[in-house]
Structures are given as structure tokens and as C-alpha cells.
Amino acid sequence: MNKTVNQKAWFLVLPVLLLVAFSAVIPLMTVVNYSVQDTFGNNQFFWAGLDWFRDMLASERMWDALVRQLIFSAIILAIEIPLGIFVALHMPKKGFWSSFCLVTMSLPLLIPWNVVGTIWQIFGRVDIGLLGYTLDALGIDYNYTQNTIDAWVTVIVMDVWHWTSLVALLAYAGLRSIPDAYYQAAKIDQASRWAVFRYIELPKMAGVLMIAILLRFMDSFMIYTEPFVVTGGGPGNATTFLSIDLVKMALGQFDLGPAAAFSLMYFLVIMLISWVFYTVMTNLDKRDGVQ
């Protein structure tokens, strides 16, 4: 087989490459430069070597934020992925109600992050918010500004409300691509509902589910605006996730060096996890391609 390889097509990627260089690569290089220096403003820098990295690696504050971040991402994945699949399985297959469900479920996805934060910030208030007022009327002591558990529950429920539809829509798209013949064969074999899900629906959804997990992981791992608007990282530091801590350090305290070292390590963790997801995803595709 003499297939011509036309590498010239790569030139078509140049505009994107330029765009990415300006929006990501050059700022990232600047962050690397900041991470080995100290500054007191006025664009004057002093060499600090690897001190900031050493400081950050020994910093309890960073490890605590990382642990909180990992717990947060794990919880929202554990809720949103099964819930999204459950919703997708129970959505109408065709007709008016199918379109109705699709449109209704996309609505939360269209709301900007800070608006979602504001909605939940008011929604949870005991004096004027529907949720807070109702819980208070039921005799439940709920206050997300003072109680750690309440703050976590609010932030998690808010994320679930905002993003479960994304998982549901992706899972629904995966389900729609399964030909009817599979279901007919299962019916002939008198397969149980669970067997249909386990051996037909789940394997066929595996690809889109990996994308859903990757998207939700990345997004939750970088979450900033919503918890910042609702809890401001509090009470105390209870909901201070990595991004919130990073912004406090870089902009609030103007500690550019430590913040740069911190963000590079943050970046490396994200890169590692994304690479793992990407590798698993492409290998899944290859395995499906072989079958």
C-alpha cells in the first residue's frame, strides 16, 4: 500500500499554534521565569533559585488545598457520573419530550460560573434564600458561611446542579448511537435489564463516559469562581481549593515567586492526570476498533 503522506497539511495548524503561543505558551514561560525569582514590584527581579519550590513543597497550606481539591473532585465525580448515566437511561428516546428534556437540561450549562455562584449564594441564605429559609423552617441548622459541612454540601450540590446535565447529555448521545439490533438480540436471549446495561449500554458508552470523566475532572480540579462567590473559600479555609489559594497568594499577597512555583506544580499534576486519561481513552478507541 503506497499511501502518500502529505505533511504540508500541518501548516494549516499554524494559526492555532500562534494563538496558543500567545495565550498559553508565552504566559507559561513567564510563570517559569517568575518561579525562580523574587520581586517587590516595579518589574525588578532578584534570583531566588529553587527556594520557592522548596518552600511550596514544605508548605502545609498547599498540601491542604491539594487534599481538599482531590476530595472535592472525587466526590463530584462519584455523584455526577452515576447520576448522569441514570438520568440518560431514563430520558425519553424520541418525540417532543426528548427535545424538551434536552433543552431543559442544557440550561444550567449555559449559565456563567459567577451567576451560578450568585444564584446559590442567595438560594442558600437563611433570611431570603428559598433553600436556606426552607431548611431553617424545617428545624435544620443550616448555615454555609459558618459551618464547614454545610459549606461543602452547598458547593458540591451546586456543582452537581450545574454539571450533571453535561454527563447526562454525553451519556445520552452514547446511548442513542447503539443500534436497535443489540436490544433485539438481548430480548431474544431474555437478558435482564442489568445485563443489558452491563454488557451493551455501558461498553458502548465507555468512550463518551471517559470524555465526560476527563472534562468533569479537569473542570472540578480547576474550579474557582463558584466556590469563591458562594463561600469565598471559607469558613476559615474549609473550601479553599487550589485555584482560590493560588489567586490569594499571587494577587492578594503579591507573592509572585511562590505562586508561580505553586502553579507550575499544579500544572504538572493536571498534565499527568490528563495524560493518563488521554492514554486510556485512545487505547479504548483502539481496542474498540480492533473488535
Added chain:
Amino acid sequence: MAWMAWTWPTAAFFLVIAALLLTFTVLAIRYPETPRTGVLQIETTRGDRLFITLLGSAFLNLAWLGLDLGPQPYALLVCLAYAAAVFRWV
């Protein structure tokens, strides 16, 4: 470029990475290859192995620094050994 706060060590760091990328691009064009499956049970090309090497080296350097295992340049020796292992077995 002053706003980017360049230093010689960071410039050298990026030059090395740029040189590596360039070398591997030229290699990929001059000597095309087929991906192979190594110990990780995933298909890798030379470029993939370079990526795994660089990412792993970053973590090795951080671990060396965080655990206070000695002068930092020695970490680069460990990275070299790691790179050799990745290119041989992954």
C-alpha cells in the same frame, strides 16, 4: 521582553526543550517509525516516550527537592537513567 523577566538558567531550560522538540521532529520526518507496545501496555512513538520522559523528570526533580535527597544537579543524573529506561522499555 523585559516584562517576561528572563534569566539565563530559565532561557537555557527552554532552549534545551526546544532543541529536543526540534531534534525529535527532524527524526520523525527523516526516519518514520511504527509505534511499539512496551511495559506500560500502550503504544508509544519516540515523541510519546519523550513526553513521558520530560513529565516524569519534572516529578523526579520535585521529589528530589522535596525529600531533600542532595544537590539538585544529581537529580538530573537520575532523570537521565529514567530517560534511558523509558526509551528502552516503554
